[in-house]
Amino acid sequence: ETGVTQTPRHLVMGMTNKKSLKCEQHLGHNAMYWYKQSAKKPLELMFVYNFKEQTENNSVPSRFSPECPNSSHLFLHLHTLQPEDSALYLCASSQGLADFSGANVLTFGAGSRLTVL
């Protein structure tokens, strides 16, 4: 399988549940990202990992906990979420972070649609 694969495609959870989103890339990329996509809002970058190390956390609440065990896998652990956290969560990867040529384009997965009841 090639590209960026996200599971599950859909997730419904209560506010007290604990669940995880998984992202896997088969592109040999070294950087991975979590984005949040809400209706009528621009994509919001949440976390960035480069060579398994977190390089960015854009003031994301601690109820979202990322994990990157290796350059091919990225998880987003969810705990005590709020209804306003319902959104499409997109994972992306790129060859690296530093890019002065504009060629280091992000490859996205199909997202996990999260509904918090």
Added chain:
Amino acid sequence: AQTVTQSQPEMSVQEAETVTLSCTYDTSESDYYLFWYKQPPSRQMILVIRQEAYKQQNATENRFSVNFQKAAKSFSLKISDSQLGDAAMYFCAYRARTGTASKLTFGTGTRLQVTL
């Protein structure tokens, strides 16, 4: 801070016709990249076309072309000979040349409907 504005929440085009999606941006940088991404119902964001700000020539990818007006900070996407498969959300995005690959600023998107 950079901002990207897509003023058309929804657009509609007939099959085989041409449509133009608008995008404006605000930046104090002189060198940057602009992108158009397509998100079909399958939800996977796909890069459609990319433009380097230092290049005066407008980028073209088959039926997709851009009209890049640097002074006006405008970056519109033209889709020629529209096809049913072009129906999707289209996002305009900006990144400064000196920024990392993560520093993409996206617009709110334009939903394109293609009718028979």
